[in-house]
Amino acid sequence: MTRLSGGLIDRSKPLNFTFNGKSYRGFEGDTLASALLANGVQLMGRSFKYHRPRGVVAAGSEEPNAMVELRTGARQEPNTRATMAELYDGLSARSQNHMGPLNRDLLAVNDLMSPFFAAGFYYKTFMWPKAFWEKLYEPAIRKAAGLGSLSMLPDPDQYDKGFLHCDLLIVGAGAAGLAAALTAGRAGAEVILADEDFSLGGRLTMESDTLDEAEAAAWIASVKAELESLPNVRIMTRTTVFGVYDHGIFGAVERVADHLKEPGAKVRQTLWRITAKRAVLAAGATERHIPFADNDRPGVMMAGAMRAYANRWAASPVKRDGDAIAIFTNGDDGHRTAMDLIAKGANVLGVIDARAGAEALGDYKLFAGATVTGTKGRLGLTSIEITRNGTSEWHNVGALGVAGGWNPNVHLASHHRGRPVWDDRLLAFVPSADGPKGLIPAGAAAGKGGTAEALADGMRAAIEALSEIDVTASEIALPKAENAASDQAAFWHVPGDKRAWVDFQNDVTVKDIALAHKENMKPVEHLKRWTTLGMATDQGKTSNISALAVMAELTGKSIPETGTTIFRPPYTGVSLSVLGGGDTGNNFRPSRLTPTHHWAEKLGAEFVEVGQWMRAQYFPRQGETHWRQAVDREVLAVRAGVGICDVTTLGKVDVQGADAGEFLNRVYANMMGTLAVGKVRYGLMLREDGHLYDDGTCARLFEDHYVVTTTTANAGLVYRQMEFFHQCVWPELDVQLISTTDAWAQIAVAGPKSRELLSRIVDEFDISNEGFPFMGCAALTICGGLRARLFRISFSGELAYEVAVPARYGQALMERLMQEGADLGVTPYGTEALGVLRIEKGHAAGAELNGQTTAQMLGLGKMVSMKKDSVGAVMSRRGGLAEDKRRLVGLKPIDGQQQIMAGSHLFTRGTAQETGTDQGWVTSSCYSPHLKSYIALGYLEEGDTRIGEQITAANPLEGKTLMAEVVSAHFVDPEGGRLRD
Amino acid sequence: MLIPHPLLGLRDSQEFTYLGDANLMHRPDPAAENAEAAFCEYVFLRDNPAGVHRELWFHEQGDRSWLVVTRDTTTHEILGAELASDVKLGAAQ
Structure with missing residues (x-):
């Protein structure tokens, strides 16, 4: 154990966990990374390309090295940053990207071959022969690369999504964020304070700085208590705001239960869509490295x-208590680490400062004007080489801290094409004024990283943001704080011949950048793709600026001239599960149930x-072992007796108004305005480009009241199109539309005995053939007073009706019909029998109205009226469409027991x-049980003139062809006598 | 994105269905001599400006209004939204 004194961990709550099968103990408040360090574990993983031993480098979400597979079974989660994994009792983690044990990775051979794995290696090597890529190279590379592995099991957890609105969103709850939240909260504004950490305070929890001459934790606790007491403030810890979207919308992921062994009744994570009038970006800053020879050993960290x-x-970075720790810095900040470690009783070797004029802040050895030029230690740091004025000496150390300066976390500020600007004093990019509208950077994210200036800047940002939305906020009493010394030299890397890592996660070294430069991949966009620098899960949070600096040095340009990186959402990785937000399986989209669903x-x-x-x-009935038995029985029952089927799903649009008839004349290809009251007409709807769009029936119930039906699939689309013409093209027409698909349950009653059945439920209504002939419609009452609509229409070709009742009576009507x-x-029948019946009759459905067909092809060209204009009429007569000679025909295989597959070509x-x-x-x-043969419909060139011809139906997908006879599309009752009787 | 619905205030764009160029409101005269050519242009050709664009959005999961929304396609800034029927009737007067 290398646990130090103090800290914000709860020593009364020990937690047991395992790493690579070995048991360890940590405390509540630990992360996996801090608990491993406190247990003397430095080696946490292997690098991506060279399989170099790696330890933790950072303490936050920017961590490039310490990535683990967390949990087991279906919950196994690859590439989890140990720095972000909150410790819980029973946590189980494994290191990744090695073959065999972590300390003897067989793939470490890649490191010996590193001369071959330079920048652009993949592009250069696996180009030839071309065919090898897919079969050989890619599978092998994918197997060797790719870091962690998936369980390949379905995710057992629940995810959710939610919507939030606020006046002010504050991203980050460090010094600036807390000051902003307190300022805005006291002003009464609706505030959301979000932080990816599980506790508030940000960097304040990690520094030894005092506030009001007390530990910062005390101030944080008092602010937390006050914010929690304010009903207008919502604190969201474990919540990463990952992106800025249009019009003040922010994406955020709340890790609701990631810190628990199992979520239990909770959701695992929630995707929040936060609409904020204004936002303060108080996301802090990320420390950068100084590349030097062999700077990637476990034990070397920021x-x-x-x-x-x-x-x-309270975790020491060394493996054994008492091992020496050194600091390598280019500025004052590194000295703070030395002071804090000394205060904790650690053995500090000294501070190596690249600045010749550097001064010590306290009682420790200072190597001014010196650099670290080498390291030793196979699985963890054992010694470093310090070089000053050309003289080198080795020192034994167990850990080395590297302070290369801080980069403001400008990510969200650059999501809307905001280009960060270079600050020569800070030696860093800061957010520019052209970032997302309404997003105000503050504190370290704006380059104001001193504690006192961050507090003041957070308050300023909140007042400024709220004043823009006319909320007056007053200054608050800020705690007494100081700004630590922050002098820094523009010292970016230690030159040398050996490999010096810039991007740990992707194994990109200074040499790789030099090679990219030599190969003319100088623009940063090329540099990134050629070397893979800044790619992968950390998106180069710790490496991008160092790489720019190295490239700038090579080109002789300044850093801003060399470029900047463009940050895009997400700030950190977002799991697909939470993006789905629980929309999986049956919840992928809504399920609509028909009124008779439960009966069925x-x-x-x-x-x-x-x-x-x-x-x-x-x-299916008892004894029926194959679906065809049920379907054949249902079809024959309709043809010989009576069947009933729920057809509620067909779209229904109520069209009312003085100009309803005129409106329908314009949207339907055929004449509708002349329809008599109490009559139904089949209608064809075209798209404006002249193709068939949809078909259905149009019933005129009253003088100025029509009810039209659409196909099930197009119900929403046809309604949308009708509203488009009503509102955007002919708003002067007096007509009102409403979709009533869900309001009316509609049941088809079909077959020679359908009239007999209906006569038993209608109330004093003459449904004789004379009183209510084919294509009649009426509003009436049934079952003793229930209002209903009756249509004498037929999809099956038999005597048939459709009866509609208010949806809530649908099931009762179905049960009554069964009883009567x-x-x-x-016989109740389903969609399969419905399909067989309409194919036997030659009625078109979705497959015939597939968006590429015309009224002429259906044999209904004459329905496109020449007496009036309608949608699509002009274009239906254009060249190309008008001459199309394909016509709908029936097809009957010569061997009736052979099935013609739909999609076969003729x-x-x-x-x-x-x-x-x-x-x-x-x-x-x-299969037509009526004809005892397979049958089909299809479009055939000059089909109307080829009745009787034998033709080939080819199904090349299955390598099958068969011969079929061209017949009329109306297999049953071509004269239509049955439906008129 | 948020769309300022003239009747309902700011609404999330997810409630809407997008159609496209508001010029679709100007259906050609079917009786004109060059009707077929005019319809070809109307049906198939659209301008695709980088900048201010007037376009049709349908409040499908809302009050079923068709809106003419003026949007800058380079910034997604929405400069205004009107009821399509008002626009059409206004243009006719």
């Missing part, structure tokens, strides 16, 4: 992180998804089966 582990988590369920129906609808597909028709053998007998000789295609097919 000096600021070292300080954070010591102050907040009780009857044992099989259901099928039709768009969002669940429709009864068929109703028991002696008639009434060819004249004996011709080659090529695109040039293609004669059409099969749209729908089924």
Whole structure:
């Protein structure tokens, strides 16, 4: 154990966990990284390309090295940063990216071959032969690379998404964020304070700075208590604001239960969409490295992180108590780490400061004007080489902190094409004024990282943000604080011949950047893609600026001239599960149930998804072992007796108004205005480009009241199109539209005995053939006073009706029909039988109206009225469409027991089966129990003149062809006598 | 994105269905001599400006209004939204 004194961990709550199968103990308040360090574990993983041993480098979400596979079984989660994994009792983690044990990785051989793995290696090496990429190179590379692995099991946890609105969103709860939240909270503004950490305070929890001459923790606790007492402030810890979107919308992920062993009743994570009138970016800053030879050994870490582990988590970076610690810095900040470590009783070798004129802040050895030029230690740091004035000496150390300066976290400020600007004094990019509207950077994120200036800047930002939305906020009494010395030299890397890592996660070294420069990949965008610098899970948070500096040095340009990186969402990785927000499986989209769904369920129906609808597909009876038995029985029952089917899903649009008839004349290709009251007409709707759009019926119930139906699939689209013409094209027409699809349950009653059945439920209404002939419609009452609509229309070709009642009576009506028709053998039928019946009759459905077909092809060209204009009429007569000679035909296989697959292509007998000789295609097919043969519908060139011809139906997907006879599309009752009787 | 609905105030763009160029409101005269050519242009050709664009949005999960929204396609800034029927009737007067 290398636990120090103090810290913000709760020593009364020990937690047991395992890493690579070995048991350790930490405390509540630990992260996996801090607990491992406190247990003397420096080696936490292997690097991506060279499989170099690696330890933790940072203490936050920027961590490039210490990534683990967390949890087991279905919850196994790869590439989790140990620095962000909150410790819980029973946590289980494994290191990744090695073959064999972590300390003897077989793939470490890659490191010996590093001369071959230079920048652009993949692009240069795996180009030839081309065919090898897919079969050989890519699978091998993918297997060797890719860091952690997935469980390949479905995610067992729940995810959610939510929407929040506020006056002020504050991103980050450090000094600036807390000051902003207190200022805005006291002003009464609706405030959301979000931080990715599990506790408030940000960097204040990791420094030894005092506030009001007391530990910062005391001030944080008092602010927290006050904010929690304010009803207008919402504190969201464990919440990462990952992106800025249009109009003040922010994306955030709240890790609701990631800190628990299992989420239990909670959701695992929530995706929040936060709409904020204004926002303060108080996201702090990220420390950068100074590349030097062999700077990647476990035990080498950021000096600021070292300080954070010591102050907040009481964790020492060394393996054994008493091992010496050195600091390598280019500015004053590194000295703070030395002072804090000494205060904690650590053995500090001294501070190596690249500045010749550097001065010590306290009682420790100072190597001014010196650099670190080498390290030793196979699985962890054992010694470093310090070089001053050309003289080098080795020193034994167990850890080295590197302080290269701080980069403001400008990410969110550059999401809307905001380009950060270079600050010569800070030696860093800071947010520019052209960032997202309404987002005000503050504190360290704005380059004001001193504690006192961050507090004041947070308050200033909140007052400024609120004044823009006319909320007056007053200055608050800020705690007494200081700004630490922050002098710094523009010292970016230690030159040398050996490899010096810039990007740890992707194994990019100074040499790689030099090679990219030599190969003319100088623009930063090229540099990134050639070397993979700044890619992968950390997106170069610790490496981008160092790389720019190295490239700037090579080109002789300044850093801002060399470029900057463009940050895009997300700030840190966002899991696909939470982006889905629980929309998986049955929740992927809404399910719509028909009014008779539960009745059908009780009857044992099989259901099928039709768009969002669940429709009864068929109703198997006892003894039926194959779906065809049920479907054939249902079809024959309709043809011989009576069947009933829920057709509620067909779209219904109520059209009312003095100009309703005129409006329908314009949206339907055929004449609707002349329809008599009490009559129904089949209608064809075209798209404006002249193709068929949809079909349905149009019933005129009253003088100025029509009800039109659409196909199930197009219900929403047709309604949208009708509203478009109503509101955008002809708003002068007196017409009102409303979709009533869900308001009315509609049941088809079909078959020769349908009139007999209906006569038993209608109230004093003449439904004789004379009183209510084919294509009649009426508003009436049934079952003793229930208002209903009756349509004498037929999809099956039999005598048939559709009866509509308010949706809540749908199931009762269905049950009544079953009861009343028991002696008639009434048979419920599903969508399969419905399909067979309409194919037997030659009625078009979705497969025939596929968006590429025309009224002429259906044989209904004359329905496009020449007497009036309608949507699509002009374009339907254009060249190309008007001459199309393909026509809808019926097809009957010569061997009736052979199925013609829908999608088969038609060819004249004996011709080659090529695109040039293609004669059409099969749209729908089924087995007809009526004809005891498979049948099909299809479009065929000059089909109307080829009745009787034998033709080839080719199904190249399955390598099958069969011969079929071209017949009329109306297999049943072509004269239409049955539906008129 | 948020769309300032003239009747309902700021609404999330997810409630809307996008159609495109508001010029679709100007359906050509079907009786004109060059009707087919005019319809071809109307149906198939659109301007694709980088900058201010007037376009049609349908408040499908809302009050079913068609809106003419003026949006800068380079910044997504929304400069205004009107009821399409008002726009059309206003233009006719």
